[in-house]
Amino acid sequence: MADSAFPPHRADIAPAPIQEQALQRSLINNRYYVRQEQGWAVQQELMSHDQAVYSLGEYTMFCLMWxxxxxxxxxxxxxxxxxxxxxxxxxxxxxxxxxxxxxxxxxxxxxxxxxGVRAKIIRPAIFTDTDQSERKTSRGVTETGEISIQSTTDFRVHTGDYAFRANGERYSLRTPRRVQLRTGFGTVSQADEAINYALSRAVLEDPKASTAYIIPPDAETLSSILSPTSTAPVMFSQYEEENGPLIPSYEGSGS
Structure with missing residues (x-):
């Protein structure tokens, strides 16, 4: 007598066919994970970067030219x-x-x-070390030294801009190396993800031949401005000038 609680065994009923193509498509679609962009990671990296510059750098006047x-x-x-x-x-x-x-x-x-000057701003900056050497250029024999400068990310430098130090040295800047933080899948924005865009190559200018040394202020005044005694960040707005944007609109959204 058959148990009514269980249906009879039907060996002649085959299982439903597997849709191989649909299964392959499903596996392909689920094989990869599309990571969302993490905006907080960019902000955290920017804060850490700027804190490092304030901790280990020195006040520098950046002269951004037209x-x-x-x-x-x-x-x-x-x-x-x-x-x-x-x-x-x-x-x-x-x-x-x-x-x-x-x-x-x-x-x-x-x-x-x-x-001539688009802006003069004072920011903390870290300078690498170098030894000066004589070099023959179109301006004659000059004493130069090439270094790297890293500063905050709230402005852009271009080839032909300058950086003035408290010790009297003045450097011409080159277009900086751009490093952008990628935190997820998507188009990277220079304006939003450039974490050290102010990392620039710089060449020491010769006082006897360079235009950089005729730009105010003079060496004595500059030294007094860039050598405050405060242990907290200093506001230099009375010494700064902005005749144009620190980040021009023609490059702010470039990728």
């Missing part, structure tokens, strides 16, 4: 002294070669743009 991109963006005009002055010869040279006849113009400091 550049061709600023002129093309309508942020500045040409220098009225050496590029658009009354001298017909100077105007002809400037119009032909797109550069001023005088490299050490005290109005634009060789940039050919009005005022």
């Amino acid at each position: 550049h061709l991109q600023d002129f093309e963006a309508g942020l500045v005009r040409r220098c009225p002294e050496c590029f658009m002055g009354d001298d017909a010869v100077e105007r002809a040279i400037a119009s032909t070669y797109k550069q001023a006849e005088r490299a050490q113009c005290r109005s634009c400091y060789g940039t050919t743009f009005e005022g």
